[in-house]
Amino acid sequence: MADVLMVVSGADTLTLKDGTAHPTGFWAEELVELHRGLTAAGHTVRFATPGARRPTVDQGSLDTTTEAGAEIAAYLDALAGELDAPLALADIEPGAYDAYALPGGHGPMADLASDPDLGRLLIDAAERGTTVAVLCHGPAGLLSAVRGDGSFAFAGRRLAVFTDEEELTGGLGENSPYLVASRLTELGAMPQPGAAWSSTVVVDGALISGQNPQSSVATAQRLVDALA
16 A cells, blocks of 8 residues: 655635735645545555645635535544644655645645745656646646756646636636646646536646546546556
């Protein structure tokens, strides 16, 4: 069985284009479905954040008035002990885990996108061929993987990511500080967008990526398949 490090944003706000602070964090469904899929398959999951900061759930991702939302909230409650004490990314040694998983929410745009410790781990993962799974806004974390010479560790790689269309029509809109898919394209990655709000997963070697919350279960399954 594999040891998987789930890298979660520690941010609870994102500064928007107009300078206002937007409450954010991780997207509940994405973290839950990745964790559920991995642990159901027998894999071990540990959480890590920048500075070992306790991650905050984006309240916009929790709707406890629905049966599905209440179940996700209950699952998070059961994980409270682990989420209360994440590992610090700075303490993780390259090669210590068999795979990395990065759920979304807008939080990764605020901290993971520029975190040097995450960048160190992801550059090593790209060079080793270690499995990396990213979901929705989780691919913002890949932006940290720029080498000292300016090259991007995931240049030329195909991936799914929350699309510019989805951000502009159902996300933060024109007030988003940047568009993750466009930033990745500028660095040389190759987003492969599916229809807006469709379950879309792209696998390019050891890089597994899902486009949006609707892709959560399918992304988890492809990660489990890769670790089988």
